Amino acid sequence: MGYIFALHCGFAFIFLTLGPVIADVNYSMSEEMKRGSVIGNIAKDLGLDLGRLSARKARIDTEDNSVKYCSVTLNTGELIVQERIDREGLCAKKALCVLKQELLLENPLELHRINIRVQDINDNSPLFKEDTLKIEIQESADNGERFLLGEAHDADIGENAVQSYSLQQNDHFKLNVNTNAGGRKYCELVLDKELDREDKKEIALLLTAFDGGSPQRSGTVVIHVTVLDANDNVPVFSQNVYKATMPENSPLETLVIIVSATDTDEGLNSEITYGFDHISGESSDVFSLNPKTGEVRVAGPIDYEKVSSYEMHISAKDGLGLVSYSTLNVEVTDMNDNAPVIYLKSLSNPIPENASPGTEVGIINVQDRDSENNRQVRCSIQQGVPFKLVPSIKNYYSLVTTGQLDRELVSDYNITITVTDEGSPPLSSSKTVHLSVADINDNPPVFEEQSYSAYVSENNKPGSTLCSVSARDPDWRQNGTVIYSLLPGEVNGAPVSSYLSVNGDTGVVHAVRSFDYEQFRSFKVYVMARDNGSPPLSSNVTVSVFISDVNDNSPQILYPSLEGNSFMTELVPKATHGGSLVSKVIAVDADSGQNAWLSYHIVKSTDPGLFTIGLHSGEIRTQRDISESDSMKQNLIVSVKDNGQPSLSATCSMYLVISDNLAEVPELKDLSYSDSNSKLTSYLIIALVSVSTFFLTFIIIILGLRFCRRRKPRLLFDGAVAIPSGYLPPNYADIDGTGTLRSTYNYDAYLTTGSRTSDFNFVTSYNDNTLPADQTLKKSPSDFADAFEEFEGDSEV
Numbered sequence: 001m002g003y004i005f006a007l008h009c010g011f012a013f014i015f016l017t018l019g020p021v022i023a024d025v026n027y028s029m030s031e032e033m034k035r036g037s038v039i040g041n042i043a044k045d046l047g048l049d050l051g052r053l054s055a056r057k058a059r060i061d062t063e064d065n066s067v068k069y070c071s072v073t074l075n076t077g078e079l080i081v082q083e084r085i086d087r088e089g090l091c092a093k094k095a096l097c098v099l100k101q102e103l104l105l106e107n108p109l110e111l112h113r114i115n116i117r118v119q120d121i122n123d124n125s126p127l128f129k130e131d132t133l134k135i136e137i138q139e140s141a142d143n144g145e146r147f148l149l150g151e152a153h154d155a156d157i158g159e160n161a162v163q164s165y166s167l168q169q170n171d172h173f174k175l176n177v178n179t180n181a182g183g184r185k186y187c188e189l190v191l192d193k194e195l196d197r198e199d200k201k202e203i204a205l206l207l208t209a210f211d212g213g214s215p216q217r218s219g220t221v222v223i224h225v226t227v228l229d230a231n232d233n234v235p236v237f238s239q240n241v242y243k244a245t246m247p248e249n250s251p252l253e254t255l256v257i258i259v260s261a262t263d264t265d266e267g268l269n270s271e272i273t274y275g276f277d278h279i280s281g282e283s284s285d286v287f288s289l290n291p292k293t294g295e296v297r298v299a300g301p302i303d304y305e306k307v308s309s310y311e312m313h314i315s316a317k318d319g320l321g322l323v324s325y326s327t328l329n330v331e332v333t334d335m336n337d338n339a340p341v342i343y344l345k346s347l348s349n350p351i352p353e354n355a356s357p358g359t360e361v362g363i364i365n366v367q368d369r370d371s372e373n374n375r376q377v378r379c380s381i382q383q384g385v386p387f388k389l390v391p392s393i394k395n396y397y398s399l400v401t402t403g404q405l406d407r408e409l410v411s412d413y414n415i416t417i418t419v420t421d422e423g424s425p426p427l428s429s430s431k432t433v434h435l436s437v438a439d440i441n442d443n444p445p446v447f448e449e450q451s452y453s454a455y456v457s458e459n460n461k462p463g464s465t466l467c468s469v470s471a472r473d474p475d476w477r478q479n480g481t482v483i484y485s486l487l488p489g490e491v492n493g494a495p496v497s498s499y500l501s502v503n504g505d506t507g508v509v510h511a512v513r514s515f516d517y518e519q520f521r522s523f524k525v526y527v528m529a530r531d532n533g534s535p536p537l538s539s540n541v542t543v544s545v546f547i548s549d550v551n552d553n554s555p556q557i558l559y560p561s562l563e564g565n566s567f568m569t570e571l572v573p574k575a576t577h578g579g580s581l582v583s584k585v586i587a588v589d590a591d592s593g594q595n596a597w598l599s600y601h602i603v604k605s606t607d608p609g610l611f612t613i614g615l616h617s618g619e620i621r622t623q624r625d626i627s628e629s630d631s632m633k634q635n636l637i638v639s640v641k642d643n644g645q646p647s648l649s650a651t652c653s654m655y656l657v658i659s660d661n662l663a664e665v666p667e668l669k670d671l672s673y674s675d676s677n678s679k680l681t682s683y684l685i686i687a688l689v690s691v692s693t694f695f696l697t698f699i700i701i702i703l704g705l706r707f708c709r710r711r712k713p714r715l716l717f718d719g720a721v722a723i724p725s726g727y728l729p730p731n732y733a734d735i736d737g738t739g740t741l742r743s744t745y746n747y748d749a750y751l752t753t754g755s756r757t758s759d760f761n762f763v764t765s766y767n768d769n770t771l772p773a774d775q776t777l778k779k780s781p782s783d784f785a786d787a788f789e790e791f792e793g794d795s796e797v
C-alpha cells in the first residue's frame with residue numbers, strides 16, 4: 001500500500017509536471033463477476049468524448065504492471081471485467097476491499113483513478129482444518145467435562161463468515177459454542193452422559209459449521225471420539241485350577257503348561273503379567289513362569305523322590321495392578337531313576353569251615369527309592385558258590401550256606417549280590433561280599449610216603465643223617481604246623497630214642513649211636529607227625545632202618561685155638577694115605593656176605609709138599625702117603641682171609657704129629673709142656689685124644705642126622721673142633737624182604753676137643769639177623785688158653 005502510495009505520489013508528481021489528473025471515479029461491484037461484465041461507463045462518468053477514446057488510446061493501466069482486472073471498451077466507454085476478481089484473494093479478511101485501476105488517455109495525457117470497491121459474495125463455505133477430528137476420552141470422564149473442538153474457518157467476511165455450529169444428535173455429548181475475544185466462534189464438546197468403553201469404544205459425531213450468507217453454506221467435520229479404557233476389569237484366568245503332570249528329571253525348559261488370563265480392558269490395562277504368588281522357595285527353583293506368555297517351564301531338577309507334587313498359586317496382573325489368582329498343580333510322575341541299593345546289615349566273617357549247611361552268614365537289605373514297580377526288586381547271587389539268598393521279611397534277605405565248606409579247598413569267597421528292579425529299563429546294582437573261611441583243625445598231617453626206609457652202613461658216626469620224613473597238613477597256621485617225634489618203642493630191649501632221633505621241625509632222622517651190623521641188621525621205628533591244633537591230630541609212619549655190612553670183623557679162628565700159648569696138636573697116623581682128611585681149620589667171620597666169605601691158605605709149613613688145605617673148606621688133607629722119612633712133627637701156619645674190601649685175615653698155627661701113638665712123641669712134651677703145668681698137660685693130652693676120637697664118631701652121626709633134617713641155618717661158635725658138613729662160603733641165595741643180600745650160615749658143627757671145658761654147645765636155631773654179642777665166641781679163646789698154654793697160635797686182625 002505504501003508502495004502503491006509512493007507510486008501514486010510519483011504519478012501525482014508526473015501529473016503535476018505532465019498534465020492534470022482530472023478526477024477519481026468510484027465503482028462498486030461484486031466479486032467473481034464474469035469476464036466482460038460491465039462495471040460502469042467510465043466515458044460517460046468522466047464526460048469524455050466517446051469518439052476520441054480510441055484516438056486518445058484510452059487504456060487501463062496499473063501501478064507496477066500488476067494484473068489488469070479491467071479494461072475499457074473503446075466504442076462504448078464501458079469499464080468491463082477483464083480478469084476474475086476474487087475478493088478473498090485480493091483483500092482476505094479486510095472489511096473494505098478497493099481495487100485500484102487507472103485510466104490513461106493520451107493527447108493530451110490524462111490519468112484518472114478508478115476505485116473499484118469489491119463487494120463480498122458468499123462464495124466460500126465454512127471449512128474445518130481437518131476432515132476428522134480425533135478425541136480420546138477416558139471412559140471414566142465425568143459428566144460436564146469439556147473437550148475443545150476448535151473452530152471452522154470461512155474465507156468470506158461478515159455475514160458470509162461462520163455464524164453457527166450444530167452437532168449431530170447423540171447420547172453422550174452436547175455442543176457448547178463460545179465466542180472468543182476476536183469475535184470468532186468456537187465450540188466445545190460437553191459430556192452429557194458417562195461413557196463405557198466396554199460398551200462402545202468409538203463414537204463418531206458429525207459437527208457442522210454454518211455461515212450467514214445467502215444461500216447459506218456449511219462445512220462439516222467428523223469427530224471420532226475414542227473412549228479410552230479405564231482399568232475397570234480384572235484379568236480372568238481361563239481355569240480356576242490348572243493341572244499338569246510332569247515326569248521327573250524332565251530337562252530344563254520343558255514346557256509344563258501355558259496358563260492364560262484375559263482382561264477385557266484394553267491396552268496397558270489388558271497387558272497381563274503372570275507371576276507366582278506366595279510360592280515356597282522349593283518350587284520357585286523348579287518352575288519358571290514367563291510373565292508375558294504364561295508359559296510354565298521346568299527351571300530346576302524335578303525329583304519325584306523329593307517332591308511328588310507341587311501346588312503353586314499364580315497371579316495375573318494387568319497394567320494398573322488389578323490381580324487375580326489361580327492354582328497350578330503339577331503332579332510329578334516317577335521314573336526309574338534310582339538303582340536299588342544293597343545294604344549289608346550283618347555279616348559273620350570269617351565263618352568256620354565246619355559251619356553246617358544252612359548257617360546264616362549275613363543279612364542284607366535292599367532299598368529302592370523309586371515307587372511302584374520301579375521299587376520292586378529281585379535279588380540274586382552268582383552261581384557256583386555254596387551260598388544262597390533266602391528272602392525274609394520285606395526286602396531283607398539272609399545269606400545262608402548251602403553246602404559244607406572246606407577252607408583247604410576254597411579259603412575265601414567273593415559273593416556278588418546283584419539286585420535288579422522292575423522298572424523299564426530296569427536298573428541294577430551289585431555288591432561284593434568277601435567271606436573268609438576260618439580254619440578248623442580237620443586234617444591230620446599226612447606223610448608223603450607210606451613208609452620210609454633208611455640205609456646206613458654200620459659203624460656210622462653218631463648223629464649222621466639217615467633219612468628225612470615229611471608230612472603235610474593243609475590246615476592253617478598252627479593247625480597245619482607239623483611236629484615230628486619218635487613214637488616210644490623198643491629195639492632189642494632198648495628204647496628207640498637211644499638209636500634214633502628225629503628233628504621235630506624238619507623231620508630229619510638222625511642216628512644217635514653207631515650201629516653194628518653184626519648186632520642187628522634192621523629195625524623199625526614209628527615216627528609220628530602231629531599238628532599243633534587243639535586238639536592235635538596226628539598220624540604215624542614206619543621208618544625201617546637197614547644197616548649194611550662193613551668188613552669190620554676179621555675172621556675168627558675157632559680151631560685151632562687162637563691163643564698163643566694154647567696147646568693143640570693133631571695126631572696123624574703113620575699109615576695115612578694121600579688125600580686123607582687129617583684136620584680142619586674152622587674160622588668164622590662175624591661179617592656177612594663177601595665180608596664173611598673165608599678162604600684158607602697155608603702160608604708156611606714144615607714140609608710144603610705134605611699137606612694141602614681146602615681153599616674154602618679149611619680141610620687139611622695129606623697130599624701123599626706118609627712115609628717113614630717124614631718128620632714126626634709137622635707145623636702149618638694157616639692164614640684165613642675174608643673176601644671184604646679190604647680183606648681182613650687171621651692166621652693160626654697147626655701142629656701135626658705123625659704118630660700112631662701119642663706116647664711115641666716125647667718131643668711133644670717139650671713142645672707142649674709148660675714148666676708149671678706138665679702134669680696137668682699130660683693128663684689133658686690123653687683126655688683130649690681119647691675124647692676126640694670118641695666124639696668124632698658121635699658127631700659124625702649127629703651131623704648126618706641134622707644135615708638130613710636141616711631146616712634152618714646154624715652156626716656153631718663154641719667148641720674146639722668143627723668139621724663142616726655143609727659148605728662155605730655162605731649161601732647168598734636168600735634175599736629177604738628188604739632187598740639186601742643176607743647170608744645164611746649153614747654150619748653143622750660138632751665139637752670134639754680134649755679140653756676139659758669143652759662142651760657141645762650146639763646152637764640150633766640161630767638164624768636171625770641179630771647175633772647176640774654176649775654169645776659170640778664166648779668160651780673159646782679163654783678156655784682154650786687154659787688148656788693149651790704153649791700154643792703158639794697167633795691171631796691178627
Ligand SMILES: *[C@@H]1O[C@H](CO)[C@@H](O)[C@H](O)[C@H]1NC(C)=O
Pocket residue numbers: 412413414434
Ligand atoms: C576276592 O576279591 C579280592 C579283591 O578284589 C581279591 O583279592 C581276591 O583274590 C578275590 N577272591 C576270590 C576267591 O576271588
Ligand SMILES: *[C@@H]1O[C@H](CO)[C@@H](O)[C@H](O)[C@H]1NC(C)=O
Pocket residue numbers: 438439440441442476477478479533534535
Ligand atoms: C585251628 O582250629 C581250631 C579248631 O579246631 C580253631 O578254633 C582255631 O581257630 C584254628 N586256628 C587257626 C589259626 O585257624
Ligand SMILES: *[C@@H]1O[C@H](CO)[C@@H](O)[C@H](O)[C@H]1NC(C)=O
Pocket residue numbers: 487526539540541
Ligand atoms: C599208627 O598208625 C596206625 C594207622 O595209621 C594205627 O593203627 C596205629 O595205632 C598207630 N600207632 C601208634 C603208636 O599211634
